[in-house]
Amino acid sequence: MAAARTESLRDAYGQTLVEIGQNDPNVVVLDADLSGSTRTALFGKQFPNRFFNVGVMEPTMMTVAAGLALGGRTVYASTFAIFAAGQAYNAVRQSICYNHANVKIVATHGGLLVGGDGGTHQMLEDLGLMRGLPGMSVIAPADAPSTRAATRAVAEFDGPAYIRLTRENLPTVTDGTFVLGRAAELRSGNDLTIVAAGAVVARALEVAEELHKVGVEARVLDFASIKPFDEKALLRAARDTGAILTMEEHTVLTGLGALVAATTAESYPVPVRRLGVPDVFGESGEPWALLDRFGLSKERALEEAWELLRLRGKVQ
Amino acid sequence: MESAVGRSRPEELAERALEVRRDVIRMTYTAGSGHPGGSLSVTDLVTALLFAEMRIDPAQPNWPDRDRLVLSKGHAAPALYSAMALRGFLPRDELLTLRRIGSRLQGHVDRNKLPGIEASTGCLGQGVGMAVGMALDGRLAGRSGRVYTILGDGECQAGLTWEALMAGGHYGLDNLVVILDRNRFETDGATEDIMGIEPIVDKFRAFRYETLDIDGHDFGAILGAFAHARATKGRPTAIVARTVKGKGVSFMENQFAYHGKPPTKPEAERALAELGTHL
Ligand SMILES: Cc1ncc(C[n+]2csc(CCOP(=O)(O)OP(=O)(O)O)c2C)c(N)n1
């Protein structure tokens, strides 16, 4: 994984929006005074008539988005994750999800990798909030190519979706495809499974590589599609490998790890270890150093992996 | 509690404000991120509050009868941190830890990290409501302390701001002073191009505020407005302070590009030269 090319997910999103806009005059884009950061400004420049930067009013952006969608438009609405899923939560719930409005929320700046802005801006609860909403599709791409694919994929169905993007550039780790409801196996193995989503998928692969050096083969599953959730892939992994480590840049209380633990407990119980942010807010700091500080270091992941292997009797 | 610094004259305030502006440039440059534009526009207001208007005591940040400041536009943290350091709330050499891991100086002000910060903010639209709550609390308790809150003009697009303002007017909170940093710009451009907030003075009046329209870089006008607010009974005061985003650094003035972008090294050097100093 060492010298993998890194790319901006936000650029990938903004560029893809422009392509979508070129092919479909029905697409409308909204933002809330962060269009330079979210890259919706690229769409706004090309299609000023179909772009509405409503200012600092995220709940109203979501209600307006719903209104446009109920009139038959395909709507993309963007701001930072803290504002999209946090500030605007009930507008998303009521106006978008309850109406089953065709609004695609693309939230940038998810998680700790926001860095310096600090805990107020590091959204760690959005995947939990959004996956709790009936009818909502929830996606956390791991790299720029899959961001492009996911941005296109959500236009293909009628109904709400939430895509969480990362501020930092990320290495390319997927083959650039995205299928809603399908987990992607990025690495095969039968000793252990690492389930991850979003920015930490690259770290999951690094952990697998370390394990490989000492003869342990970890399967790595990219669960970019958090909802709908690929239960089959998860249970197959539980059966094949007998132990699951989850990694997410999100609170462990309500995120991917919680989902994996609940799903396996119900259908095929195996030991699960959840790596993510514990029950605390983030804080200011250099983005990647924050991942280490808040429980997502490679060392910590390796410790948990060895603990799982011991539990399964695969090592002493 | 009226200490000597508590009665600074306009010239002394101007000197302090210059120090704050220098710090804002050094801090955002060193951190490599942050919001210089809205920190520089609010500098004179914050300086006037901390050095002339507010009854505060760095030795007792939790003194019950103190005046309180809620920086609703929490991204202007560098200006407040600097003024607080000059006023004795924290060592000045701590300023350059802004946004570093483990620092008390979070990207947005954090009351659980730094004593003297009254309320943690960062998500726009929530400061006025907390200030209303503090003013209600003060009135209930019969305390003399007054409550000040500073909001941005982009922040005036947020519905929460107006809900809270409505509450302040409804409850007739004459211990509440709302200060609008009317610098005309938000992140993506001019407020009036993105989502117009005018006529803003009329809006405050309609929400039952004693409303003053002043030059937010004129210390005489700022202190006059605070005195007017103190004399106003039965309703809160709103001060629409006309400011310049990026004030004091020529190439940042009225340039929304510097809303959330720190200066590069050459830019920081140029800015500090304009402010009569160096890196
Ligand atoms: C609810 C919310 N939405 C978006 C942001 C991101 N943001 C930070 S500052 C800013 C622009 C604010 O403009 P203004 O209030 O005019 O601030 P100033 O010009 O005083 O810096 C935005 C959109 C935020 N902090 N909170």
Ligand SMILES: [Mg+2]
């Ligand atoms: Mg402004």
